[in-house]
Amino acid sequence: MAAPAAGPMAAAADRRFDFDVIVLRGARALLLERFDLLRGLGSSHGESRTIRDAYPDARYPPMVRLARRLWEGAEAESGRRVLTPAPLLSLGPRSDASVLAAAGNAGAEEVGDLAARWGGAFRVPDGWVAAVSERGNAVLNATEAVRMFQALAAKKGAVVRDNAEVVAIRKGPEGGVVVETSTGEEFCGAKCVVTVGAWTSKLVKSVAGVDLPVQPLHSHERELSAEAGFPTFSSCCAPHFVYITPSLERPGMIKINYHGGPPCDPDSRDLVSGGGDVVERVARWIDEFMPGRVETAGRPVDRLPCMYSMTPDEDFVIDFLGGEFGEDVVIGAGFSGHGFKMGPAVGSILAEMAMDGEARTAAEAGVELGHFRINRFDGNPMGNAKDL
Ligand SMILES: Cc1cc2nc3c(=O)[nH]c(=O)nc-3n(C[C@H](O)[C@H](O)[C@H](O)COP(=O)(O)OP(=O)(O)OC[C@H]3O[C@@H](n4cnc5c(N)ncnc54)[C@H](O)[C@@H]3O)c2cc1C
DSSP states (O other): OOOOOOOOOOOETTTEEEESSSSHHHHHEEEEEETTOOOOOOOSSSSSSOOOOOOOOTTTTHHHHHHHHHHHHHHHHTOOOEEEEEEEEEEEEEEEEEEHEEEEEEHHHSSSHHHHTTTTOOOOOTEEEEEOOSSOOEOOOOOHHHHHHHHHHHHHTTEEEEEEEEEEEEEOBBEEEEEEEESSSSEESSSSSEEOOGGGGHOOOOOHHHOOOOOEEEEEEEEEEOOTOOOOOEEEEETTEEEEEESSSSSTEEEESSSOBBBTTTOOOTTTTTTTTTTHHHHHHHHHTHHHSSOOOOOOOOOEEEEEEOOTTTEEEEEOOOOOTTTTEEEOOTTOOOOOGGGGHHHHHHHHHHHSSHHHEEEEETTTTTGGOOGGGOOOOOOSSSOO
């Protein structure tokens, strides 16, 4: 998942290494991470992420289904467990077409009596719909999942290097790509995949002079107590873009957060109090929708700073960088607060694009990549038009 500039490495000569292509199908791969592995300064740490196909935009569920298959495959191959099945509860005004579309795409069924299931934990306002889906939803342990993929990559022969900040990416003198780190090391390879999360705009600007509108947002999660068996929850109606995941690592606690946060610079965030008014907003939401169930008077039991990397249309960027790099540099970025669940699918798409120039697995799974083009913002700052 956290693969900044990827590609394999082999023999070292002085401070220069040669490597081939990406990790799949026996090719050699090198993964460079600027911080310690699992340090938690990007977007993929913590104990829980939801996987669900409750998207108003029907283009995402095929990628979620592809990812789900790959998550299960990775679990089987590694012998680790990072997915815990959980039902999904979607809540929103009946008059909001996106709420109904998201529930429909998830195969969710409307429930009249939520209390029978979750003991009156949620208050559903008049005119709102509550729908539950049992189909393939789960909670992912984020840090464990990243650890699992790092271990699998190493097992397959990839070299994983931490404390290696990529500061430059250049065309190689004889083709391919040269990647340079802040310590002056250079890595040469046929292809390079860039997945630097909230740092994407900075790196892409300095490498290719391209202004990519991926805005880092500072986010704080909040953990609160709850009964076992709690659902994952999403409410996709403004101003209540709230989601909940039961936190499995800390029994009796759940995570509640707002989708979003104030803009930030990923290199100079206030990690203690930089999340804006999220605590107050979450508390107001709890008082309205889970009254009497959760204590909001005190401070959060725990807060964990995290980052979104937001595009204006909240759609991903998955494309070749183009320009002088042509198809030698592939970008995966702008996951806009909903990319974790798709991680294995995105990773396999990026690797296939780098190796084959196209993502056949995605096409076979019905994933439409045209939606994620890098140039959609040219002369069109808002990107993809939204029907819902
Ligand atoms: C609070 C929160 C809750 C979320 N909940 C969900 C959810 O329930 N479901 C879901 O699907 N998604 C969710 N998301 C979104 C999801 O976590 C992200 O979309 C995803 O983790 C983004 O991964 P990434 O690889 O793009 O970024 P990152 O995980 O940040 O990886 C980028 C890595 O690149 C490294 N890097 C940066 N610059 C360089 C450089 N120059 N050289 C070398 N390395 C570099 C960084 O250190 C970092 O480790 C949530 C996000 C947050 C913040």
